[in-house]
Amino acid sequence: MRKQSVIFLLMVLAICVGLVTLSSTSFAKEVSYLSLADYTGPIAGLNVPADMGLEDYIKDINSKGGVDGVKIKFIGIDTRYDVARAVSAYKRYRRTPRLLVVNSISTGIGKAVARLIERDKRLQIVPGDGEFQAHIQRTFIWGPAYQDAFAATLDWIMDDWKAKGNSGAPVVGYLSWDNPYGREHLRGGKEYAEKLGIKFLPPEFFPPGTLKHDVYLTRLAKAGANYIHAGGVDPTPTNVIRDAYALGITKKIQMTTDYWGPTALGIGVHAKALEGTVITSFYQRGDDSRNNPFVADLWKKHRGSMEKFNEVYGMGMSWGMTYVAGLTAALKAVGYDNLKPDDMYKAYQGITGLDKHGIQGVCAYSPTSRRGSLEVKIYRVKNGKIVPITDWRKAPDAVSLHKF
Amino acid sequence: MRPCGVFDKSYGLDIAIIRTWQHWVILISALILLYTFPLFGSYYLVSFMNSLAITVIVVLGLQIVSGYCGQISFGQAAFMAIGAYTSAILTIKFGFSFWIALPLSGIMAGIVGIIGGAPSLRIKGMYLAMATIAIHFVVIWLILHMEITGSFKGLYPLPPSLGGFEFDTDERIFYIIMTVMVIMTYAARNLVRSKVGRAFVAIRDNDLAGEVMGVNLYYYKLLAFFVSCFYAGIAGSLWGHLITVVNTEQFTLMHALEYVGMLIIGGMGSIPGVFFGVLFIRILNELVMFSSPVLAKALPWLGSSPAAALGLIAFGLAVIVFLIFEPRGLAHRWEIFKASYRLYPFAH
Numbered sequence: 001m002r003k004q005s006v007i008f009l010l011m012v013l014a015i016c017v018g019l020v021t022l023s024s025t026s027f028a029k030e031v032s033y034l035s036l037a038d039y040t041g042p043i044a045g046l047n048v049p050a051d052m053g054l055e056d057y058i059k060d061i062n063s064k065g066g067v068d069g070v071k072i073k074f075i076g077i078d079t080r081y082d083v084a085r086a087v088s089a090y091k092r093y094r095r096t097p098r099l100l101v102v103n104s105i106s107t108g109i110g111k112a113v114a115r116l117i118e119r120d121k122r123l124q125i126v127p128g129d130g131e132f133q134a135h136i137q138r139t140f141i142w143g144p145a146y147q148d149a150f151a152a153t154l155d156w157i158m159d160d161w162k163a164k165g166n167s168g169a170p171v172v173g174y175l176s177w178d179n180p181y182g183r184e185h186l187r188g189g190k191e192y193a194e195k196l197g198i199k200f201l202p203p204e205f206f207p208p209g210t211l212k213h214d215v216y217l218t219r220l221a222k223a224g225a226n227y228i229h230a231g232g233v234d235p236t237p238t239n240v241i242r243d244a245y246a247l248g249i250t251k252k253i254q255m256t257t258d259y260w261g262p263t264a265l266g267i268g269v270h271a272k273a274l275e276g277t278v279i280t281s282f283y284q285r286g287d288d289s290r291n292n293p294f295v296a297d298l299w300k301k302h303r304g305s306m307e308k309f310n311e312v313y314g315m316g317m318s319w320g321m322t323y324v325a326g327l328t329a330a331l332k333a334v335g336y337d338n339l340k341p342d343d344m345y346k347a348y349q350g351i352t353g354l355d356k357h358g359i360q361g362v363c364a365y366s367p368t369s370r371r372g373s374l375e376v377k378i379y380r381v382k383n384g385k386i387v388p389i390t391d392w393r394k395a396p397d398a399v400s401l402h403k404f
Numbered sequence: 405m406r407p408c409g410v411f412d413k414s415y416g417l418d419i420a421i422i423r424t425w426q427h428w429v430i431l432i433s434a435l436i437l438l439y440t441f442p443l444f445g446s447y448y449l450v451s452f453m454n455s456l457a458i459t460v461i462v463v464l465g466l467q468i469v470s471g472y473c474g475q476i477s478f479g480q481a482a483f484m485a486i487g488a489y490t491s492a493i494l495t496i497k498f499g500f501s502f503w504i505a506l507p508l509s510g511i512m513a514g515i516v517g518i519i520g521g522a523p524s525l526r527i528k529g530m531y532l533a534m535a536t537i538a539i540h541f542v543v544i545w546l547i548l549h550m551e552i553t554g555s556f557k558g559l560y561p562l563p564p565s566l567g568g569f570e571f572d573t574d575e576r577i578f579y580i581i582m583t584v585m586v587i588m589t590y591a592a593r594n595l596v597r598s599k600v601g602r603a604f605v606a607i608r609d610n611d612l613a614g615e616v617m618g619v620n621l622y623y624y625k626l627l628a629f630f631v632s633c634f635y636a637g638i639a640g641s642l643w644g645h646l647i648t649v650v651n652t653e654q655f656t657l658m659h660a661l662e663y664v665g666m667l668i669i670g671g672m673g674s675i676p677g678v679f680f681g682v683l684f685i686r687i688l689n690e691l692v693m694f695s696s697p698v699l700a701k702a703l704p705w706l707g708s709s710p711a712a713a714l715g716l717i718a719f720g721l722a723v724i725v726f727l728i729f730e731p732r733g734l735a736h737r738w739e740i741f742k743a744s745y746r747l748y749p750f751a752h
Contacts, residue, residue, distance in 0.1 A: 039712035075697045078712030083654045084455065087647060089693060091451040091574070108653035111558065115648055131557075178548060179653055183556045205548075207541070 029070045029336055031098040033058070033323055034077070036089055036113070037105045041081035042208050043233040046260060046312055047105055051076055053295075053316025056302040061320070067327045070336055079105075081208075083112045094120055100330075100344040101125060101323055107181040114139050122341035123348055125319065125372075128259075129184055133370045134404040138345055140365055142315070143282030143372045146181075146258065147188035147398035150229070152376045153256050153280040154193055155396065157227050160254065169197040173220030173253075175213065175240065176231025178205035185231060185258065188398035195401070201225055208232070213243045221249050229256045238266030238274065245273035254278065262381065263310055271384035279379040279386065282372070282395075283315040283360045286379060286386025294357040311386075314359040322363060322372070325351045361392055407746040421593060438582055442575040451574040454646055456686055457585040458639045463666050463678045464592045465635025470664070471672040472596055473628035474608030475524045478660045479536040482543035483520070483633040485655035486513040487640025492559035492650050493552055502564035502645060506584075509641035510634040516543070517633025524625045528611075540660060544652050558651030561644045574646075581642050588635060593675050595631065604628055608673070669726060671733025680734035684726075692719045 035054070037047045058072045066072065075093060079086040086109040093099060094116065102117065102124040104110040110126030114137065117124045123138045130145035143149070154172070161170045172193060176182035182205055193200040201223045204216035217240070220228055228249070230240040237257040244250050250273070261279040262270075264286065279285060289295055289311035298317065299309055329347035330339060354363035361375030375392040412418040422428055442450050466480050487509040494505040520543075523535040547553045563572040564580060571577040595601050603624045606614035615621050644650045662685065670681020695718075699711040730737055 040716050076700060076712065077693055078696055078716070080658075081653075082656070082658070083647075083651075084659075085689070085693065088452065088455060088690070092448045092690075092694065095447060106653075108651055111651065112647060112649050112654075115560075178545075178556075180556045180558070180651060 029066070030073050031070055031100050031327060031339070032073045032075055032093075032096050034075045034090070034093050034096070034099055034102045035105070036077055036079050036086045036102060036109055038081040039076070039078040041079070042236075043081060043106065043260075045235055045263070045265070046233050049310035049312040050316035050319075052303070053298070053313035054320045055316075056298050056313075057317045057320030059302065060298065061324060067324055068331050068336075070327065070331065072323070072327070079109060081106055081109075083108050087112050087116070090116060094122075098339055098341075100327065100339075100341050103319065107184060108179065110139060111180065120341065121345065123345040125322075127181070129180075130188055130399040130402070131184075131404055133399045134402070136368065136370060140348060140370045141372055142319070143259065143360055144374055144376060144395040145188070145371060145399050146184045147186070147192070147402065148371070148374075148395040149258055149280050149282060149376050150185040150189035151192040151398035152378070152393065152395040153229060153258070153278070154189070154196055154198060156278065156280070156378050156390070157198070157254075157256065158196055161226070169199060170226040171199045171201060171224050173201045173204070173223065173225035173228040174231070175204035175206065175216045175220065175228065177208045177236065179208060181233075182231050185229075187404070188400070188402035191401035192396060192398045208236070210236075211239065213240045214247060217244050217247055217249055221247070221253060225253055227254045227256060229258070230261070231258055233260040234263050234266050238262045238270055241277055242270045242273045245270075250276065256280065259283065259376070262386075263312060264386070265310060267381055267384055267386065271381075274381045275384070277381045278389075279381070280376050281379060282376050283311070283318065284358065284377070285311050285388075288377075288379075288386075288388055289314045289359070292358055295359060318356045318359045318372075321356050321359075322348070322351065322354065322365075325354045325363070408748065408750065419597075435586070438586075439579065442578050447574065450578055452686075452690065454574055454578055454581050455643075456682060457581045458643050458646070459663075459666070459682045459686060460585055460678060461588050461639040461642070462636050463663050463670075463682055464588055464675070465632040465639070466663050466667055467673070467675065467678050468592060468595065468604070468635070469521075469628045469632035471667060471674065471677070472601060472608060473604040473625065474528075474611075475521070475625060475628060476529065476533040476664075477521075477536045477629075477632065478533055478657065478664065479517075479520055479539040479543070480632070480636050480663045481655040481657065481660035482540040483513045483517055483636035484640035484643065484659075485543060485547060485650075485652065486516050486633075487637030488644035488650045488655070489547060489553050489559065489640075490637065491641035492561040492644050495561055495645075496559060497552065502641075503566070506638065506641050510637040513637025513640065514630040514634035517629045517636075518626050520633070521626050521629025524629065525622055537657065537660075540657055544655065547652055554651075556651070558649060559644075560649050563648060564645050571645075577646055581646070584638060584642060588638065589675065592635075596675065600624070600627065605673075665723070669723065669733060671735025674733070674735035676738060677733050677735030680738065684734060688719055688722055692716065 035051055037051050038044055039048055055074050058074050062071045077089040090113050104113045104124050104126050107129050110129055113124055117138050125140045125142060128141050128146040130147045132139040132141055133145050157170060190200060201220055206216055230237040241255050244255055256278040259281040262274050267274050284292055290309055295314040299313060326344050326347040329350055330343040334343045348365050349367045351363050352366045361373035364371045364374045374394050376395045377388055377392050378390040379386045380389045410424055422431055462480055462484055469475050469477050490512040491505040491509040494500040494508060495502055520539040524532050548556055563570055571580055603619045606619050607624055611621055666681035666685045669684050671677030696712040699714060
């Protein structure tokens with residue numbers, strides 16, 4: 001018994017020593033990137049492929065010698081969409097030497113970490129919360145704000161309404177998660193709808209994780225909606241539209257989604273139901289992304305066949321491009337030895353116009369802009385594929401319409 | 405069980421929590437260690453201890469209503485939210501001091517808890533559990549749809565201050581959180597030994613027999629809910645002022661389920677069990693969270709996301725294995741351990 005206990009203790013000790021050794025080994029010159037991501041929770045469908053793209057991009061940069069000899073360390077933490085876990089993780093890593101960027105993936109997490117970020121004079125990137133554009137601080141968003149993209153959808157709705165030979169303005173319904181993300185679109189988006197003269201129905205909200213959306217959809221349909229905008233991160237919009245299809249709503253009402261709308265995965269499962277759905281995206285979708293040689297080459301190199309390709313992968317790559325551009329500028333400004341997170345913050349404000357190989361519009365970060373890009377592209381699901389129906393177009397500034 | 409050779413020679417000694425000089429030495433040493441921890445503990449460990457202590461307070465409340473009184477509750481996260489929002493509203497919108505807002509948050513949560521606990525007068529077991537889940541959703545819905553709570557935007561309470569001294573870092577607020585935790589633990593320990601505590605246990609073991617013996621079921625059930633929610637409210641207030649941002653995403657049903665899990669793993673009906681359960685789950689959680697990047701580094705072909713999933717699987721396995729081999733909770737294991745050394749040199 002005692003011998004077994006000693007062996008067991010030795011094994012535990014060996015594992016601990018191994019883990020400590022592994023976690024402490026580092027390159028001579030290294031900077032870090034912390035991803036507070038959701039790998040196993042409600043938005044894992046978005047996070048997993050996005051961080052795969054980022055990781056592969058970083059691997060590629062490191063294999064080529066890094067950025068001016070400085071290697072990038074990727075730290076991916078699974079927050080499970082939980083604010084407390086994310087804050088705990090940030091506190092664990094905030095004193096990591098040269099931790100330059102934190103990607104807080106969730107509107108709630110971004111808000112909770114923002115104060116610590118300000119205190120640490122660091123920068124964080126977050127999905128699309130327009131509040132960070134309204135109050136310029138150290139939080140940058142990935143693309144246009146949610147309300148900007150929603151306003152672009154409303155523009156398209158107006159065009160479509162007129163193209164169908166209708167006069168006046170359409171009636172638009174909105175349903176999304178009952179959380180800060182779900183309501184963010186309306187802070188500016190609602191004002192934009194009023195500006196266009198659109199009749200905006202009282203929005204419907206449901207808890208994340210809801211499996212059936214019949215009640216909300218029926219209410220919007222009965223209220224006379226011509227268009228329904230389905231929010232939530234995929235698979236939620238896919239499930240909402242699946243329910244709308246089952247109710248026969250999609251025959252009369254045009255469904256639209258934001259940039260977390262159906263991906264190839266959802267369309268593969270519910271192709272019939274999603275047919276005709278319109279997606280407003282700030283990053284390339286469908287075959288646009290699949291045929292982007294820059295994206296496809298990296299995927300094939302690290303993941304093999306394109307069969308399981310997910311377009312969110314490209315968006316992850318664009319985070320990597322921004323990081324590399326910022327790091328290059330920061331190293332040029334202060335050198336590796338003097339490099340502090342604050343230098344990266346300054347550098348991010350100067351990478352305006354950075355080309356992202358067509359994955360998304362050019363970088364719009366500047367001292368007065370926290371938007372990752374200004375353009376969106378409108379896509380439609382046609383014959384089970386996501387095809388573009390517009391070129392890149394500038395999303396309206398809906399953030400400035402709202403009093404934050 | 406008394407250690408060998410230790411006898412209760414007076415009534416005072418019989419009811420004492422701390423009976424021997426060894427107990428006093430351990431207690432004082434532990435308190436010294438606790439209060440000097442920020443002097444030698446890393447920033448991360450201090451912040452981890454803060455969230456650990458807040459969780460202990462929430463689960464202590466749950467232990468009283470579920471572990472001692474036998475009323476299953478999945479509403480603890482919602483009651484914590486009530487405490488957090490009450491404190492934030494009182495301090496931001498009405499200019500109250502944190503020191504006044506703290507107990508008021510507990511009272512507010514307690515009052516709502518009485519309303520939430522009302523179904524326990526008519527239903528029990530899984531039916532009551534379902535009712536408390538409904539309460540969770542009602543509370544969160546109300547918070548999201550009220551103007552005073554900041555709706556979905558949430559509120560931004562400030563760190564506590566005392567005479568111009570700001571408790572604005574984890575190291576500083578540590579002392580407030582630990583002091584509250586110690587007081588709340590002491591209060592819970594005493595409550596369960598009192599007439600009220602015995603009434604709770606009577607209701608848990610056989611409510612009908614308890615009623616026949618003169619235990620007022622309605623009064624004591626609602627009292628258990630009040631006390632439990634008071635604890636949750638206090639924890640919520642501390643959490644809000646620690647993290648300085650309060651929104652509903654911080655108080656989900658998953659958190660409520662986790663608190664119940666902590667109770668089961670620690671041991672139902674035991675105050676030390678609360679500490680064991682919270683420590684076990686939180687440490688396991690942290691290990692899983694931080695071993696994922698290490699795994700991803702050791703096995704680069706795996707990538708970060710699958711490594712995180714492996715961690716989750718390991719977490720689930722640990723809980724299952726634990727429940728199979730120690731279904732009565734860690735507190736039971738601790739009792740066996742205590743008995744073995746207290747009876748030394750005799751076999752137990």
